[in-house]
Amino acid sequence: MPAAQPFVPAPRLAPSAELRTVHIGLLGCGTVGQNVLELLSRRRDIFADIGVKLEVCGVLVRDAARERDVPAGTPLTEDPGFLNECSIVVEALGGVEGPLALLLPILRSGRAVVTANKAMLAERWDALRGYAQAGQLYYESAVMAGTPIIGPMSTVLRASAFTRLQAVLNGTCAYILTQMEGGKPYAQALSEAQALGYAEDPPTLDVGGFDTAHKLAVLARFCADGDFPYSAVQIQGIENVTLDDVAAAKAVGERIKLVATLERVGGGWHASVAPTRLPETHPICTAGAGRNSMVYVGEECGELFFAGGGAGGLVTASAVVGDIMDCVLGFPGHVPLH
Ligand code: NAP
Ligand code: HSE
Numbered sequence: 001m002p003a004a005q006p007f008v009p010a011p012r013l014a015p016s017a018e019l020r021t022v023h024i025g026l027l028g029c030g031t032v033g034q035n036v037l038e039l040l041s042r043r044r045d046i047f048a049d050i051g052v053k054l055e056v057c058g059v060l061v062r063d064a065a066r067e068r069d070v071p072a073g074t075p076l077t078e079d080p081g082f083l084n085e086c087s088i089v090v091e092a093l094g095g096v097e098g099p100l101a102l103l104l105p106i107l108r109s110g111r112a113v114v115t116a117n118k119a120m121l122a123e124r125w126d127a128l129r130g131y132a133q134a135g136q137l138y139y140e141s142a143v144m145a146g147t148p149i150i151g152p153m154s155t156v157l158r159a160s161a162f163t164r165l166q167a168v169l170n171g172t173c174a175y176i177l178t179q180m181e182g183g184k185p186y187a188q189a190l191s192e193a194q195a196l197g198y199a200e201d202p203p204t205l206d207v208g209g210f211d212t213a214h215k216l217a218v219l220a221r222f223c224a225d226g227d228f229p230y231s232a233v234q235i236q237g238i239e240n241v242t243l244d245d246v247a248a249a250k251a252v253g254e255r256i257k258l259v260a261t262l263e264r265v266g267g268g269w270h271a272s273v274a275p276t277r278l279p280e281t282h283p284i285c286t287a288g289a290g291r292n293s294m295v296y297v298g299e300e301c302g303e304l305f306f307a308g309g310g311a312g313g314l315v316t317a318s319a320v321v322g323d324i325m326d327c328v329l330g331f332p333g334h335v336p337l338h
Contacts, residue, residue: 017051019048019051019052019053020051020052020053021052021053021054021055022052022053022054022055022087022088022328023055023057023085023086023087023088024054024055024056024057024086024087024088024089024090024324025056025057025058025059025060025082025083025085025086025088025089025090026056026058026059026060026089026090026092027060027080027089027090027091027092027093027099027102028059028060028061028091028092028093028094029059029060029061029068029070029074029076029092030092030094031197031312031313031316032092032116032141032313032316032317032320033059033090033092034068034069034070034313035313035314035316035317036090036092036317036320036321037056037059037070037071037074038070038071038314038317039314039317039318039320039321040054040056040321040324041071043321043325046325047325047328050325050328050329052328054324054328056074056075057075057082057085057086058075058077058079058080058081058082058083058085058086059074059075059076059077060077060078060079060080060082060093060102061076061077061078062078063078064076064077064078080102083102083105083106086106086111087111087112088111088112088113088114088324088327088328089102089103089106089111089112089113089114090113090114090115090320090324091103091113091114091115091116091117091120092115092116092117092320093117094117094119094200094201095117095119095120096119096120096123096124097124099115099117099120100120100124100127100128103115104127107128107131107136107137110136111136112136112137112138112327112333113131113136113137113138114138114139114141114320114323114324114327115137115138115139115141115142116139116141116142116316116319116320117139117142118139118142118143118211118214118215118218119200119205119210119211119214121139121142121214121217121218122213122214122215122217122218122230123214123230125217125221125227125229125230129226129227129336132333132334132335132336133335133336133338135332135333135335136333137333137334138323138324138326138327138333138334139218139323139333139334140319140320140322140323140334141316141317141319141320141323142215142218143169143215143218143219144169144215144292144294144306144308144310145171145292145309145310145311145312145315145316145318145319146308146309146314146315146316146317146318146319147292147306147307147308147309147310147315148306148319149219149294149306150218150219150222150334151334152306153219153222153223153296154222154334154335154336157222157223157296157298157301157304158222158337159300159301160298160299160300160301161298161299161300162223162224162296162297162298162299163263163264163297163298163299164261164262164263164264164297165219165223165260165261165262165263165294165295165296165297166259166260166261166284166294166295167216167259167260167261167284167292167293167294167295168257168258168259168260168284168287168291168292168293168294168310169211169212169215169216169260169292169294169310170206170209170211170212170215170258170292170310170311171193171198171290171291171292171309171310171311171312172190172193172194172198172199172200172203172206172207172211172290172311173206173207173209173212173237173238173258174257174258174287174289174290174291174292174310175189175192175193175196175198175289175290176189176190176193176207176238177238177241177246177255177256177257177258177275178288178289178290179192179289180241180243180246181246181247181250181255183243185243186241186242186243190203190207193206193290196290196311196312197311197312197313198290198311198312207237207238207239208235208237208239209235209236209237209238209258209273209274210235210237212235212258212260212273213230213233213235213260213271213273214230215260216233216260216262216271216273217229217230217232217233217271219262220262220269220271221336221337222334222336222337223262223337224262224269224337225269225337226336226337226338228269228271232269232271233271233272233273234270234271234272234273234274235272235273235274236272236273236274236275237258237273237275238256238258238275241256241275249277250280253279253280253281254277254278254279254280255277255278255280255282255285256275256276256277257275257276257278257284257285258273258274258275258276259273259274259275259276259278259284260272260273261273283295283305283307284307286307287307287308290309290310290311290312291307291308291309291310292307292308292309292310292311293305293306293307294306294307
């Protein structure tokens with residue numbers, strides 16, 4: 001057997017070394033897309049350190065004439081033709097069939113897609129799973145925004161047999177329920193969550209529990225079943241939670257949270273989303289308004305706790321840009337269970 005060779009990391013580039021230009025396209029320039037552009041410009045030096053100059057070929061929007069807070073020269077357009085020139089496409093549009101139709105040709109041609117779109121991932125896994133298995137799909141930002149959960153679940157946590165998870169996965173509902181504890185009416189708290197850039201369009205996706213269910217289905221494919229169907233998630237939202245309900249829970253040291261649960265029942269998996277009363281000392285109650293949290297239990301890794309920002313522009317952009325960096329460095333995307 002040949003003698004083992006020590007690992008030699010790639011040398012840092014000399015300052016004068018020529019940078020490789022990587023063309024990327026951005027679909028959407030709303031809360032997420034706008035902050036992705038901002039963060040890409042802040043992190044230009046890190047891309048240069050890894051030998052790359054990113055060039056944004058186009059930014060797809062509905063209304064290119066609308067005034068926006070974007071770097072000067074941003075190539076806003078209503079025509080997706082620029083996608084032909086891009087080797088990486090970042091999707092931050094929302095919806096299901098519209099983005100899928102734009103992304104499938106990119107994926108078929110072997111190119112990489114970074115997406116924040118959990119609705120599309122959850123509902124059209126039939127069309128996307130093969131590309132995820134090939135490592136072409138990056139989607140850390142789709143669940144818990146900038147709080148890393150898909151990364152650990154698609155890598156190190158696989159070594160430990162998964163038992164169950166319980167989580168708050170929707171920033172809008174977390175914000176609304178926390179504000180209601182202070183006596184704020186539901187409708188006012190929802191408008192504030194919308195103004196903060198947390199809510200989906202339409203917000204029924206949040207308050208009806210569907211966004212949480214999308215995220216739970218995405219996660220289940222890493223720890224339970226690589227084909228886990230979105231339709232298997234039982235869903236109840238927070239629309240019928242009243243100020244009286246929240247106050248009654250508070251009076252006995254409890255809080256109401258929209259909780260996603262995934263656990264083994266019999267020979268299969270049970271996935272549900274429902275408003276749930278928990279002791280106020282429960283770990284998933286301790287994350288602040290608008291934040292996400294998760295208790296994850298595996299046989300060998302034991303009980304783990306993840307918490308942090310789960311919605312909003314920059315915190316989501318941090319995961320999107322992290323995925324772009326991984327892609328540029330040659331790491332594969334997030335691969336589900338086989
Ligand atoms: P948003 O603020 O509503 O932005 C959507 C963007 O997409 C807008 O720029 C819009 O163009 C563009 N767009 C929508 N439909 C289009 C179409 N048919 N053709 C061309 N452009 C279109 O949404 P967002 O909050 O950034 O969310 C985007 C995605 O990220 C969603 O999948 C969402 O679930 C996901 N996400 C959001 C967050 C968050 O905290 N907001 C966190 C994680 C993941 P105009 O500007 O011209 O209207
Ligand atoms: N609407 C979502 C939320 C955005 O409120 O959590 C982040 O996925």
